[in-house]
Amino acid sequence: MDLSTQELEALESSSVIQPLSIGDIQTEGFILTPNKVEQVAQLLHISVQQKRPLSLNYNDALLMEHPLWMNMKHLKTIRNHRINDLIITVETGITMGELRQTLASQGQQFPLSYPDDLLLADVIAQDRPAAETGLSGGYPRDYVLGLEMVTPDGEITHYGGEVVKNVTGYDLNKFYTGSHHTLGVITAVTLKLAPLPEATQDWGFYVSSPHHPWLEDLLPWLHQHRHQLTACELFQKESWALWIRAQGTKNSFSTLEAELKACLGNPKPTSSQTTRSFLKRTHLDQSHLLRLTIPKGLSALRKTLKEIESLFPEVKSYPIQLRLAAGFVHLIWQPDNMPQLTKLKQPLKQLAKLAQNQGGHLQLLDFPSDFLSLTQKLNLPNDPVAQALMYQLKALYDPHNILHSRHLVFSSPSHTKESSSS
Amino acid sequence: MGHRFVLDGPEELIAYECDACLLIKNAPEIVVLPKTTQEVSQVVSFCHTHKIPFTARGAGTGLSGGALPLKGGVLISLNRMDQILEIDTENHTATVEVGVVNAHLNQALEATGLFYAPDPSSQSACTLGGNIAENAGGIHCIKYGVTTDHILALEVVLPDGKITRLGGKTRSSHGLNLIGLLVGSEGTLGIITQATVQLTPKPTEIRAYLATFSTIESAGNAVSQIIASGLIPSALEFMDAFTVKAVNQAYDIGFPEDSEAVLLIELDGTLHVVLDQEDRLMAILSENNAQQTRSAQTAEDRQAIWAARKGAVAAYGRFQPAFYLHDTVIPRSELTSVLKKILAIGKKHQILIGNVFHAGDGNLHPNILFDPDDADMLQRILKGGEEILDVCLQAGGVLSGEHGIGIEKSKYMSRLFSEADLNKMKQIKAAFDPQQLSNPLKIFPIRAGCGETHLSISNPLLTTGGAWI
Numbered sequence: 001m002d003l004s005t006q007e008l009e010a011l012e013s014s015s016v017i018q019p020l021s022i023g024d025i026q027t028e029g030f031i032l033t034p035n036k037v038e039q040v041a042q043l044l045h046i047s048v049q050q051k052r053p054l055s056l057n058y059n060d061a062l063l064m065e066h067p068l069w070m071n072m073k074h075l076k077t078i079r080n081h082r083i084n085d086l087i088i089t090v091e092t093g094i095t096m097g098e099l100r101q102t103l104a105s106q107g108q109q110f111p112l113s114y115p116d117d118l119l120l121a122d123v124i125a126q127d128r129p130a131a132e133t134g135l136s137g138g139y140p141r142d143y144v145l146g147l148e149m150v151t152p153d154g155e156i157t158h159y160g161g162e163v164v165k166n167v168t169g170y171d172l173n174k175f176y177t178g179s180h181h182t183l184g185v186i187t188a189v190t191l192k193l194a195p196l197p198e199a200t201q202d203w204g205f206y207v208s209s210p211h212h213p214w215l216e217d218l219l220p221w222l223h224q225h226r227h228q229l230t231a232c233e234l235f236q237k238e239s240w241a242l243w244i245r246a247q248g249t250k251n252s253f254s255t256l257e258a259e260l261k262a263c264l265g266n267p268k269p270t271s272s273q274t275t276r277s278f279l280k281r282t283h284l285d286q287s288h289l290l291r292l293t294i295p296k297g298l299s300a301l302r303k304t305l306k307e308i309e310s311l312f313p314e315v316k317s318y319p320i321q322l323r324l325a326a327g328f329v330h331l332i333w334q335p336d337n338m339p340q341l342t343k344l345k346q347p348l349k350q351l352a353k354l355a356q357n358q359g360g361h362l363q364l365l366d367f368p369s370d371f372l373s374l375t376q377k378l379n380l381p382n383d384p385v386a387q388a389l390m391y392q393l394k395a396l397y398d399p400h401n402i403l404h405s406r407h408l409v410f411s412s413p414s415h416t417k418e419s420s421s422s
Numbered sequence: 423m424g425h426r427f428v429l430d431g432p433e434e435l436i437a438y439e440c441d442a443c444l445l446i447k448n449a450p451e452i453v454v455l456p457k458t459t460q461e462v463s464q465v466v467s468f469c470h471t472h473k474i475p476f477t478a479r480g481a482g483t484g485l486s487g488g489a490l491p492l493k494g495g496v497l498i499s500l501n502r503m504d505q506i507l508e509i510d511t512e513n514h515t516a517t518v519e520v521g522v523v524n525a526h527l528n529q530a531l532e533a534t535g536l537f538y539a540p541d542p543s544s545q546s547a548c549t550l551g552g553n554i555a556e557n558a559g560g561i562h563c564i565k566y567g568v569t570t571d572h573i574l575a576l577e578v579v580l581p582d583g584k585i586t587r588l589g590g591k592t593r594s595s596h597g598l599n600l601i602g603l604l605v606g607s608e609g610t611l612g613i614i615t616q617a618t619v620q621l622t623p624k625p626t627e628i629r630a631y632l633a634t635f636s637t638i639e640s641a642g643n644a645v646s647q648i649i650a651s652g653l654i655p656s657a658l659e660f661m662d663a664f665t666v667k668a669v670n671q672a673y674d675i676g677f678p679e680d681s682e683a684v685l686l687i688e689l690d691g692t693l694h695v696v697l698d699q700e701d702r703l704m705a706i707l708s709e710n711n712a713q714q715t716r717s718a719q720t721a722e723d724r725q726a727i728w729a730a731r732k733g734a735v736a737a738y739g740r741f742q743p744a745f746y747l748h749d750t751v752i753p754r755s756e757l758t759s760v761l762k763k764i765l766a767i768g769k770k771h772q773i774l775i776g777n778v779f780h781a782g783d784g785n786l787h788p789n790i791l792f793d794p795d796d797a798d799m800l801q802r803i804l805k806g807g808e809e810i811l812d813v814c815l816q817a818g819g820v821l822s823g824e825h826g827i828g829i830e831k832s833k834y835m836s837r838l839f840s841e842a843d844l845n846k847m848k849q850i851k852a853a854f855d856p857q858q859l860s861n862p863l864k865i866f867p868i869r870a871g872c873g874e875t876h877l878s879i880s881n882p883l884l885t886t887g888g889a890w891i
């Protein structure tokens with residue numbers, strides 16, 4: 001596809017392409033705000049022609065020289081809602097809040113919960129695990145039945161369908177969900193939904209360290225009730241606290257509560273304010289997040305915690321979060337307490353090795369720009385054959401390497417400020 | 423590998439000339455039976471160097487002709503790679519070689535309180551490698567998910583012979599999700615040699631129910647209402663009147679025969695949850711005018727119900743010697759209207775069609791019965807089969823829910839996908855396998871004039887969809 005000058009002018013005059021400024025400062029970048037899927041194809045084409053890097057994430061775009069930031073906010077049409085089938089096809093510029101409201105009006109929900117202002121595009125592109133429903137699945141890819149993706153060659157492609165089971169051709173739903181928009185731009189998805197639960201119940205308790213025996217009773221209990229429990233999180237700042245959420249019918253909660261208390265040995269409840277703040281913290285906004293994904297068993301968890309405590313003796317000064325049963329250990333830094341790269345590099349590599357030896361891995365999410373090379377190393381698998389295959393597939397979709405994400409870094413990013421300054 | 427494990431005599435090759443889709447026959451030129459990943463890698467490297475096609479084979483229970491070496495070359499049979507390498511009860515994982523039979527893994531897990539959830543009806547024979555390659559489903563997938571939802575790691579021999587290991591003991595993907603891409607790729611992107619699978623704690627309470635209905639509508643409506651209510655049964659299966667009759671005759675199971683449709687439903691979880699769900703289920707069934715609801719009182723009763731369900735396909739053998747089995751998925755709300763159309767197609771072409779399927783997933787399995795010696799009937803069932811596929815696609819359905827595309831449905835792929843969609847899939851295939859050696863001529867439509875296939879072009883399945891066994 002070649003874009004004529006007229007087409008380009010049309011995109012500019014309809015404000016689809018606008019200069020990007022940060023506050024009062026004019027950058028050399030542009031915001032691209034497509035109104036329809038065909039414009040996404042045109043914009044990708046411009047980006048390829050000009051070999052300008054493009055990102056769908058504002059913060060990622062700011063890391064680049066001459067960035068193009070594609071904002072999907074106008075692409076939010078509900079294309080089809082099969083209410084009786086619990087299936088919706090929707091464009092990805094919709095916010096999770098808007099999606100939640102639309103579905104709630106029909107007594108339905110997307111089973112994973114996210115902050116209201118997050119775009120569905122980000123949730124899908126990152127295959128972003130939710131704080132909730134961490135127990136019985138918890139990945140968006142589990143709920144993606146179909147998907148529309150615009151590839152850098154300007155093709156609008158479709159896979160899957162409005163059915164809950166499908167083995168017609170390669171499973172590109174699974175391959176694209178979680179590809180961080182590095183292979184193309186996911187513009188619409190078909191999602192599997194659930195009815196709104198009759199009731200939701202939160203419990204918050206102060207607990208002793210996870211090294212103590214109570215966790216041995218809790219883990220099997222969690223597995224037993226995994227279809228009812230939608231979140232279970234341990235959080236340490238000064239002391240440890242536990243947050244558990246269940247969905248279901250009201251009369252099932254009293255039995256659950258009694259069993260939970262028995263597991264924990266009559267724990268002290270946290271204040272409702274602390275429980276609420278759990279919810280806030282789980283969204284992890286504006287944080288630099290280190291995610292260790294480890295197997296679900298107790299030994300892996302305790303071993304990992306021990307290693308963290310020895311590598312980061314000051315760990316109590318920044319929060320550590322354990323999403324039990326989902327197997328996540330999060331270390332969370334805010335921009336103002338983020339240690340230097342030189343200080344973190346070695347411990348991070350050590351932690352990555354430990355995670356790998358246990359059958360897990362480590363990821364750096366939303367880390368500052370000087371961590372990009374390290375992110376590239378850690379967020380791709382070590383196996384050279386697997387890595388080569390991933391690079392090959394990336395080159396197949398995006399030969400000019402225009403699509404960038406800070407979470408899935410494919411090349412020593414020549415377009416980024418880090419490499420240009422170094 | 424040793425001579426014993428390389429077969430090239432015609433009488434040895436005959437055993438590999440087809441899978442459970444008996445119509446398409448194409449004996450391999452040579453069969454190798456490797457024992458290790460290294461041996462698989464050596465065979466594949468050799469094929470790569472000499473540009474020889476190769477095709478993986480598990481138990482050969484596939485229903486879309488997937489394990490047939492259509493371009494000749496080497497058939498790599500993985501049955502000797504049958505070791506369960508690790509059962510990790512603490513982390514709920516098992517690591518297996520791909521020749522392990524699905525049911526054998528569950529037998530090995532018996533005492534652990536854990537189970538491997540995907541349970542195709544062929545589980546007593548099919549291998550985990552075949553399950554992964556086809557992304558197999560089963561009766562309990564409505565609640566527990568299909569194969570792809572349970573695969574944590576794969577060891578794969580790529581089409582150039584290189585070995586790669588993907589994943590670990592967690593569900594999170596690291597980099598691009600190659601595991602998601604490989605599961606269901608029908609052996610066209612390489613040969614899977616090992617897998618780490620997710621195990622699930624066994625529920626403490628399981629209850630099975632049987633409900634009969636005087637009309638297909640009321641059964642279909644009950645299915646829709648169960649789904650919409652948020653009840654997630656661990657199984658929700660449909661049998662039509664003809665299938666009930668067949669099953670009763672074959673297994674003396676005593677399913678009520680005075681109804682148009684039967685639903686088999688299972689609930690599981692903790693006792694408390696199951697009791698709560700049971701109340702809701704019974705209310706839905708009675709609201710939809712179930713004639714009779716019966717619960718399986720004992721574990722033996724339950725097993726008998728599921729054995730009959732799993733044996734339904736075999737039970738059709740009393741009516742005609744062969745059947746032509748379709749596998750499509752439709753939106754669940756379309757069940758009633760599509761089923762009626764399928765029955766009308768049967769009437770129109772004067773063919774017997776038995777319907778037994780995963781209603782909770784909208785995954786239809788119309789079984790068209792026929793006599794292979796009756797040429798006229800053969801034409802009618804092929805025509806009927808194609809019409810069924812069209813009806814399903816028109817209802818918003820897709821070509822396959824669990825049996826895969828193989829050679830059986832490849833020619834219909836362009837009815838569902840645009841050229842751009844198919845091209846992307848083909849490019850992925852080319853990135854993995856630039857020489858097109860790994861299970862060639864599968865999934866993608868064979869272009870007219872493609873003279874390379876070793877198959878006789880008069881083979882009905884190359885001109886019409888469906889498989890019969």
Ligand SMILES: Cc1cc2nc3c(=O)[nH]c(=O)nc-3n(C[C@H](O)[C@H](O)[C@H](O)COP(=O)(O)OP(=O)(O)OC[C@H]3O[C@@H](n4cnc5c(N)ncnc54)[C@H](O)[C@@H]3O)c2cc1C
Nearest residue numbers: 480481482483484488542543549551552555559609614824
């Ligand atoms: C009576 C009956 C009932 C059935 N019920 C079900 C059901 O309920 N659900 C369902 O999903 N299916 C069902 N099937 C279909 C079939 O059993 C499944 O597709 C099964 O997964 C095939 O396994 P297999 O070991 O027999 O594979 P095969 O038939 O040998 O091979 C199937 C495909 O997988 C490829 N393959 C095999 N092993 C590997 C490997 N290691 N690496 C890469 N590719 C490989 C082959 O090349 C081929 O394309 C049924 C079949 C029958 C006959």
